[in-house]
Amino acid sequence: MANETTTKNDSTNVSFGKFKVGGYAYAAPVGTALPTDSESELDPAFQLIGYLSEDGITNTTDTDTAEVKDANGTTVMKVVSSYAESYQFVLIEFLRKAAAQMRYGNDAVAGKDKSMVIKHQMPDDTPVSLVFEIVATGNVKDRAVIGSATRSEFGDRQMHSSDVLGYDITVAANDMGDGVTSIEYIGIPKDQSL
Numbered sequence: 001m002a003n004e005t006t007t008k009n010d011s012t013n014v015s016f017g018k019f020k021v022g023g024y025a026y027a028a029p030v031g032t033a034l035p036t037d038s039e040s041e042l043d044p045a046f047q048l049i050g051y052l053s054e055d056g057i058t059n060t061t062d063t064d065t066a067e068v069k070d071a072n073g074t075t076v077m078k079v080v081s082s083y084a085e086s087y088q089f090v091l092i093e094f095l096r097k098a099a100a101q102m103r104y105g106n107d108a109v110a111g112k113d114k115s116m117v118i119k120h121q122m123p124d125d126t127p128v129s130l131v132f133e134i135v136a137t138g139n140v141k142d143r144a145v146i147g148s149a150t151r152s153e154f155g156d157r158q159m160h161s162s163d164v165l166g167y168d169i170t171v172a173a174n175d176m177g178d179g180v181t182s183i184e185y186i187g188i189p190k191d192q193s194l
Contacts (some may be wrong), residue, residue, distance in 0.1 A: 012138060018143075019056070020133035023048045029103055030148050038141035046131060046158040049101045049102050050093030053166060054072060056143075057132060058088040070191070085173040085181040086152060087130070087144075094165035102128070103154070103167035123151050140187045147176035147183075 019025075026046040033043045050175040066081040091099040097116055100109045105124025110117045127148040153166025171183035 010039065015137040015140070017056070017134050017136060018133050018144065019052070023145055024133040025049045025052055025091070026131045026133075027098065028129045030129055034129060034147055034183075035131065035143060035146050035185070038143045042131060045094075047098045050091055050096045050099045053092050054091035054163070055090065059131075060086045060088065062086070072116050074144075083179070083181075084153055086170050087132075087146065087149070087173060087182075088153075088168075088170040090155070090166045090168045092166040093165070099167055103151075105151075117123055123154070125150050128171075136186070141185075142187070143185045145183045145185070146171070146173045146181070148174040150174060 005188060010038055026042060027049050028043065028046040030098070032045040035042060062082075062084040063080050064082040067075050068077040070076050070081075070148070092158040093099045095114045096115075097109060097111065098111050100116060100118055104118055105126060108119040108124065120169060127150045130144075130149050132143065132144040136142050148173035151169060153170035153171040155170075157165070157168065159165060175181060176183070
């Protein structure tokens, strides 16, 4: 394998993060086969949960550190002692059943798109798997996979004529195994291993 280290800046590595046209946010029950590359078809269990607001996705990490000091009070070691990751987004297809289920839980929503009964109740803590499809500059595919996400926070919902109706959700990305909270596949084609 050729040496991939470069010694010059490369402007083609700079990118905007737009979302895949036609559908880019999907949810499925935990246990559904997760994608392992940036372009293979998703398992049919993944449901489109609709448009996101113009703010897209905010991926937040939360870390704590522990310090070891010597007898003089000098820090001799500092390590990360905990790590957590979350994703925040606003689903703006207010009339989509799958979006309402993402906010309130499957059992709280009955009906179909544009014709639903939604029970506002204690949030459902059943984890779901999420996939977000992003297209970086130069048509490079970027797929974010959260194997186990639980609803952890909900934004306020205002209902008036100047704001779009939507579901503001923050999910905690839980351990998928070996301490991994999510996986991002950037331009990794099918059947290519690293």
